[in-house]
Amino acid sequence: MKMIKIEDVHKSFQKLEVLKGISLEVNKGEVIAIIGPSGSGKSTLLRCLNRLETIDRGSIEIEGELLVSTGLDGKSQYVPEQDARRICRKMGMVFQSFNLFPHLTVLENVIEAPMIVKGVKREEIVPQAEALLKKVGLVDKRDSYPSRLSGGQKQRVAIARALAMAPDIMLFDEPTSALDPELTGEVLKAMRQLAEEHMTMLVVTHEMAFAREVANHVIFMDNGEIVEQGLPEDIFNRPTHPRTKAFLSNVMQS
């Protein structure tokens, strides 16, 4: 069974077609890096997976369950809201801008969703949350408010918060792009650790070194299409498509 299976996904914002028929399959435990120039549709692709955006056409299956497919009228048809929410809960997401809840402490940020979405008891989830915070190296910050944390700390809390829902898949949208260079390492380390535990991950990133070392599969997107994909060493060392070559030589210079 595929963890994610998407077929011919199309998405437009008004006149602008941002995803032009994307198909992709993700196996359990795979770490997929999605790279590509700004505006190529990388974020939109991730956001379509968990319904932050709705697709116009195509199909998305998560762990064998259909989330959306193309109806007879040629337009996308989503499963009922409750099913969709349950299916999407299998995916956790980490944003570039953290999106922590500022009115809750670090610990409360982590336990909130398990308690109100899954109905887990507080006594039960607190030890789990503390274990997760320990894993990302932030137990001592459990009672701090997010505004008191550095960017790298915020992002690690965001990772712990997503993991507290026990997802099978983690989506990362440029998790280190808003960070000062000296803070990216701690976040990448937490992600690397997750990858070592065989979490299925989709990572949109500008960190080529991370993509090369941690990913087992690299996807290069440009202009709403998957232009080239394959093993990291192939994509980085022997890109075949001219647009991939141009993009890589560009980022390697900077």
Add this chain to the structure above:
Amino acid sequence: MEYILGILGPMLEGTVVTLEMFFVTIALSLPLGLLLSLARISRFKALRDIVGVYIWLFRGTPLMLQLLFVYFGLPLIPYIGIKLDDFPAAVFAFVLNYAAYFAEIFRAGIQSIDRGQYEGAKVLGMTYVQTMRRIVLPQVIKRVLPPVSNETITLVKDTSLIYVLAMNDLLRTTRAIVQRDFSTTPFIVAGVVYLLMTLVLTWGFQKLEKKYAVYDE
């Protein structure tokens, strides 16, 4: 001094009427305002528009006119005309008016919350209702405290408008005593009582703002 003690009895009775108006209005207009603000930003255009017109009407005309309309105007309407007693009539007008102001305050507050908060909640599996209750509204409260505090203090003073319905609130009681005794003292006493009421409110809101100051955004 003895004179003040003498008039204090009836004036405190008037104060009770004023306080009743105040508390009933606040207790009803805050929740109504919240509901209206949610309707004002809902997905349904018709609902948004209806509430928009409502807010426009009640913020765009004098409260005094609304008060007179409910008490003296409604009974005159053929067939459906209803005659309300003075207290319910006053509460009705005040609640509708203040709910319109609170609705606008809450709407602005809700819309000032970053879209990322909704997205963060959604990817954790929260429903719209859970997101509003647990994530958005708690943050809105912090942001709307100052304008809500302003409106609330205005309400204390606006309650004096009910004297036109011949209700014996603090102001009307005061005026009656002044006309009886030809003395300015009752006005001063009334001013002090109003000041005390707004002082307590100001102090209360300061405490609330302090409570919400534990986190920054």
